Amino acid sequence: MQNNPNTTLITAKAPVNVSTHGGRAKCLQRLIRLELPVPTTVALSFDAVRQIAEGHLPDVSAIVEQFNKDTLLCVRPSSEDPDWGGPGAVLNIGMNEIRYAQLSNTLGHDAAAAIYSRFVQSYAINVARLDPDVFDEIPNDGSDSLLAMLQAYEEETDERFPQDPREQLAAVLGSMARAWDGTSARLLRQAKGAPADAGLGLVVQEMIPGFGKGECGSGVFQLVNTVTGLPQITGRYLSQSQGREALGAGSAALYLEKDERGPSLEELAPRAFEELKEDAALMRVKLREEMQIEFVIGSGKVHILDGVRVPRSSRATVRIAVRLAQDGIITPQEAVMRVEPNNLTELLHRQVNPESERDVVGSGIAASPGAATGRIVFNSADAQASAARREPCVLVRRETSPEDVRGMHAAAAVLTEKGGITSHAAVIGRGLGLPCIVGASAMRFDTKNQTITASDGRVLKAGDIVTIDGSSGEVLAGAPDMLEAALDDAFQSLMAWADAERDIGIRVNADTPEDAQTARNFDAQGIGLCRTEHMFFDPARLIVMREMIFAETSEGRAAVLARLLPMQRDDFTQLFRIMEGKPVCIRLFDPPLHEFLPTSRAGQRELAEALDIPVSDVTRRVEEMGEYNPMLGLRGVRLGVTVPEIYDMQARAIFEATLEASDKGDPVVPEIMIPLVSARREVELVKARLDAVASAVRSERGRDFDYRLGVMVETPRAALRANEIAPHSAFLSFGTNDLTQMTYGLSRDDAGRFMSAYIQKGVFPEDPFHVLDQDGVGELLKLGAERGRNGNPGITLSICGEHGGNPESIAFCREAGFDYVSCSPFRVPVARLAAAQLAINHKMGDQKSSLAQMLWKWRVRNRK
Template sequence: MLRRERNAAVQNNPNTTLVTPIAPITTATHGGRAKCLQRLARLELPVPTTVALSFDSVHKIASGHLPDIEAILKQFPQDALLCVRPSSEDPDWGGPSAILNIGMNEARYEVLCGTLGTDSAAALFTRFVQSYAIHVDRLDPDMFDDIAGEGPAALADELNAYEAETETPFPATRAEQLAGVLKSMARAWEGTSARLLRQAKGAPLDAGLGLVIQQMAFGVGQGECGSGVLQLVSSKTGMPQITGRYLRQSQGRDALRADAASLFITRDPRGPSLEETLPDCFAQLVSHAQLMRAKLREEMQVEFTIENGELRILDGVRVARSSRAAVRIAVQLARDGIIAREEALCRVEPNTLNELLHRQIDRHAKRDLLGTGIAASPGAATGKLVFTANEAQASAARDEDCILVRRETSPEDIRGMHAARAIITERGGITSHAAVIGRGIGLPCVVGVSDMRFQTRRGQLVTSDGRVITAGEVVTVDGTNGTILLGAPEMLEAALDDAFQDLMDWADEVRDIGIRANADTPADAQTARNFAAQGIGLCRTEHMFFDAGRFTVMREMIFAESSDDRRAVLERLLPMQRADFIQLFNIMQGQPVCIRLFDPPLHEFLPNDRNGQRELAEALDLPLSDVTRRIEAMMEYNPMLGLRGVRLGVTVPEIYDMQARAIFEATIEASRDGDPVVPEIMIPLVSAKREVELVRTRIDAIAAAVSTEKGATFTYNLGVMVETPRAALRAGDIAQHCSFLSFGTNDLTQMTYGLSRDDAGRFMSDYVRQEVFVEDPFHSLDIDGVGELLKLGAERGRSARPGITLSLCGEHGGNPESIAFCRSAGFDYVSCSPFRVPVARLAAAQLAIASQIE
């Protein structure tokens, strides 16, 4: 049996509180709905009488302790019907369904038949019986399926069905009904399923629920009656636009039902509107909404009821909004002086900016799901399936949109990736080749698709339900959510409007850490410039060599027999590299450009298949056996830990010599008509200071030679990419020969964990689910492990060379959590993919604001 707490003074009781302007109500104790209703009462809006139950009170109800029901009921007229609605701290956490018309019984029904009419009274009673049976007594909704028609006869049938199912009459008193509703809603909130559901939405384990008990304002009756909602902005765009619906003879949010014969809110050529039908009520509604916007400092959706032409405000909820609308709403509130710019910045979740930067699938579009994988690069694109890079290039030449499907991509696929609209791979993780390139060029990408069979030779994808999707069929890739869809659903275009620009400008005014971009080509650099990156933090020069005109030259260099032969071949690449760097310097207009010297193992430039090897032999005029033998000799068991990075610079120094000369000659050329360019040259995969000494000696010598040859002086900075654990541990030794240390967290995470970033996607979800890792370490920086190496490296590097510049340039660079870590560790800047720059700028601003508040 439930025990009752007697003698509760509702007006002053913190747990069962009459909502008045001065009542002790807070969002943290009674929930957002209760607090909003109190604010509406303070604004003297026509809100029906309401009692708010606190989190503690609802928790006690769930455990068997009812509040004083009679004391609560005394706050309302004796014949008033009531409704109960949930009031959680965050509306996104959900809650049990509202119950309307509490207090309906035979006697009340007879009275309402005389005032509202028999049909309207029967409709109210019928609705309540069904709602009570389903939500309070947990009866099967099917029990009412055989009841046909409306009015008194249908009502009688429903009451009989209820009594037959429960073997008791329908509860007759308002107190009994209210007690049943409160118990049901409290226990529903504390049930296991509800807990798991709201935890998935980010609610804490102990999240509380408040309840609001409100006097019903009838939307049904003899005169002009109805209910509806109104808001002042578009939920899709955030632009000023009075929208909503009004449904005559209705209650609650009935007007929003898809099948409701609702009126428009404003005048509309398609049909009647509230503005025309009840101009005075419409004017009051707009006025109330404007007042709520100004005083509640938010765009609100007003829930209202009209009873015989008289307006009642039942609730105000935050307007639902797309990411695009969220930005405009926050910015416009700040422009109007309603909130501060700092608050506007903090109201926009940084990662939602991805939806503004890329095309997205309309959230209301129908989706025919084919498969799912890892959301590796945001945005959405539609095109015909192709299965090779050459087919992608051919499609682009025909001006046809295509989706490139590969088991996994390699550098040879880069031209096809640029030609495609999106990428799908069977293998790979968040930092795999396809993912990194996709994010860099803004190409939607889904990797690690394990629930589809890739039959690439046949040009087919086979779904888990047996459907066969062949080359040429149209599919859509949703890189934001990691899904692949059949057909072409409706899209929303990217929206970089004036509101977005204002938000970014305000972010730059307050953030206190630099934001650069990873850019490998002039096109990437222009994107970075468009997004106001403060320079290039990582230019991976190897991507410049995969152009068709350079690919063969690189292969010739690899097959050269001597140092002189290699140098002669590389002379042909020199003007191409120089032109690349001149373009980069000109685009960035004096901002810093950090160029990483050649990093990948040379075998990546060589074909693996027999046909490719035969073509290479013909191109180089060599016997096929010699080509095959050379390729086999260069293969490595673990190429990511083999002859790459600085190890190439030490053992095959001609490559770095050529690149250094190209950088310095481009520096001189780009400095002629503008500010002096100060390039930053970064040595990859360093593990020992001697590696830096050897490479630095050669680069300094080339700088001196170019300066003498050209009769020009210039300056440059040389630094190291810290991506091995040993480099982080020995940063004090290495820093003595460097101007900067840039932490490459992709490889550093890989080597710290002993975990392949290309293969981890196959099992990472299992690891996260079983709490081996809190999060995929390639997606979210591992603060405890990899972060400890970053701290050690930063401290030891700064100790040896106090003025050294510190940065992070891995894929983690655009994550708000990583930026927070870098700020606390004293880093100077982070560098991320160009399309992540706005996200990083906003996240950095929010962190700076939060630190000032603390």
């Protein structure tokens, strides 16, 4: 049996592999190689378990003969990835009336009855498939309970409880094999990333009872805290117990180390405690991982039943990986590979404590991660008033518009009824690091009466306290406990190692000095997208923009915009100085002008009063500027061509800020980006205006400066005609939000209403606004990049849409030869880590290194 590839006695040299027998079997073999006290174990391969499911049992007698006579057995699952789960373990196989009588003499009636009762109940539920309710009324108090369980089994099955250990083991193996192939189990593990044909192994192990004379019991032991990742001996121990009973035993369980809160294993059995510490430390070094030990003590002697990776939070994952590298157990590159990039978002934001109770009143699309608690407000003015009182609030809107940016800045979180992953609220929320849920359509929003009705009928009013969990998409009533952000030394070390490896640039989408400072804190390599329109919604600027809209001539518009010039110049000067010489790419004005006009009658009356014109003139102007499809209307470069005064003012502000920011440091070379381009002539017209403004500023200031002009490629035609556009551009930055919208013919603000149904029905594999569509939109990116290089070999290529922070998109851009990606500020660390992992995997793949495969599998296996 020792050399049988399908039914193998686990020894140091037995043919056991993760890919054939599963992770548990392989880990037990490693523990045996370390000469740790592992009970006798037989491993059944994936193929053997498949055969069992089809009705072909292995030689069960041969398996039983590997163990001492009268030894009780347990069977545990051994899948390739522990996250894929598997059927529950069955303990005490071999227990029957004869063994009960024997154990009653050696362990006592109560212990023997507890062992037998546990097996009867487990066998009845997992093998005979009886309803657990059958045993609910039977108290667990010794031999009387055992007799009641046996009687209940016989009444439900019309047969006596099996007494032959071989028959018991065969039935358990068959049940577990069939359970793995069940529809529910298959769907559940596929949801966790398991392939459809994932195999299950089984391990049959000698039972160490955990009952008897002297110190006997069971527990779990680890050297780190599961939540924080800091060194701390944690776990529990329960005398006279089996399996993981200690974890659910409440006050009856013992602490491990000496603890003022109660008795401990260290005090009760100091020798066993020291042995467990030594074994855990040895496993940490030799298995190159923090391990949780499942152990049992029999008559004072320690037996190790299993070793698994310590369960861990995201912050613990980082700390554990970094400490292992700092201790020389793994390399810094391996530490980088062991942290899933998307898990970093939990470190960057406050999160709901996983141990807190969650009173869920609604849900929507998790649009911006993190969690925040506050009182409900229904408009930006109330949000600002709440912030002035230093009271956190949650801004609730049907959907946000640029006018709500002030309220979003003041709020602790945002909740909207409409919208998708790239809607206005989602994009701005991510940029601000603001927890945000959009598309909560199952909740009824009544903004007029300022109420929200939850799906369970509860009504939330203005002033009620709620918590927005932007990581899960859940709206919670009340204020649960929070975990604070954790940007500690371990995080900084990991990021430094990541930056040493990555080979693609990471910039940030930043619209304000606050965004830019956040980007600097996260070590972004520059600003890849500054959306200047967000600077115009400050009340003092908004009224000037509205005056400009009502100006009748080019001269009149220029005169009004001159009042905005010093404000814009100050904005850009701050950005340049904060970024300290790093590149800053400024997108010229993009939105349609009607977004700056009030839509309500009250707002129009206020504007008429401010401009000293009749309300009818305001109403007429608003109606004139309305568009059937404003996303495809007079915006972006089309506005720059037809109303060039706006771009003239912005260009002058950029150039003057360039000179001011260059006074005390290296020369600033701003990057100016033209949005929504679809034709070469648009670029030529805008470039001519910008060059004229640049020439005028040089002449006025008597100083020279350089700037780079580029194009935001967000229309399919711009990608297809990139060879014509590139000669007039220093860079092409692909705006994947609008490019996806135009390629699919989908509104990014409205697609959330039906996207989940499309994904469920297999129309789209993923939300294309959340995960880059590499087949359709990606094809345009490749064509645009290739044709852009043909037109201008030295052109810089990037993406700056919301996809820029996704690891999958970074992989695509890296493969396509893009120079950098740009993403929202709080996605920068995620992008840096993802880019480093891709570079490490690529380097090691070139060397055909087995280590590369191990690291990549490790990262994929531990993705959430």
